[in-house]
Amino acid sequence: MSSPKPDMTMNADELFRDEMFTDAKVGSIRRLTPVTSAGEIDAGRDPMFMGSTQVMTPGGALPINFELKVKTLEEAIAGFGEAADKALEETMEEIREYQRQQASSIVVPKGGDVPGMGNPGGGKIQMP
Numbered sequence: 001m002s003s004p005k006p007d008m009t010m011n012a013d014e015l016f017r018d019e020m021f022t023d024a025k026v027g028s029i030r031r032l033t034p035v036t037s038a039g040e041i042d043a044g045r046d047p048m049f050m051g052s053t054q055v056m057t058p059g060g061a062l063p064i065n066f067e068l069k070v071k072t073l074e075e076a077i078a079g080f081g082e083a084a085d086k087a088l089e090e091t092m093e094e095i096r097e098y099q100r101q102q103a104s105s106i107v108v109p110k111g112g113d114v115p116g117m118g119n120p121g122g123g124k125i126q127m128p
Contacts, residue, residue: 012037016048021073027053027084029068029076049076053084064088 034045049068066087
């Protein structure tokens with residue numbers, strides 16, 4: 001059975017011009033400027049700003065992406081550090097929660113029996 005084909009039609013009423021700004025040290029800011037289907041600025045919609053940075057971990061670089069809820073590039077630059085710190089905290093909490101979920105999903109045989117080792121429990125695993 002094949003999966004349904006996704007709708008790949010662009011929405012002409014939801015177009016943005018994508019611009020990137022960076023300090024080449026800490027991170028980048030994307031400004032998504034609303035435009036019409038003719039490419040003119042759509043004054044009826046506000047621009048969106050997205051921040052991105054990365055932090056080094058023992059496993060390598062961890063990308064952090066976040067929305068900057070501001071109206072101008074100047075405000076995005078000023079609020080970048082605080083928003084990046086908040087996004088990093090949220091990401092770290094999500095990682096800790098994922099680790100807790102994974103740790104709680106480990107199945108331990110009842111009574112310490114090891115399946116297939118001729119133990120008195122017959123090697124049966126009791127599911128929680």
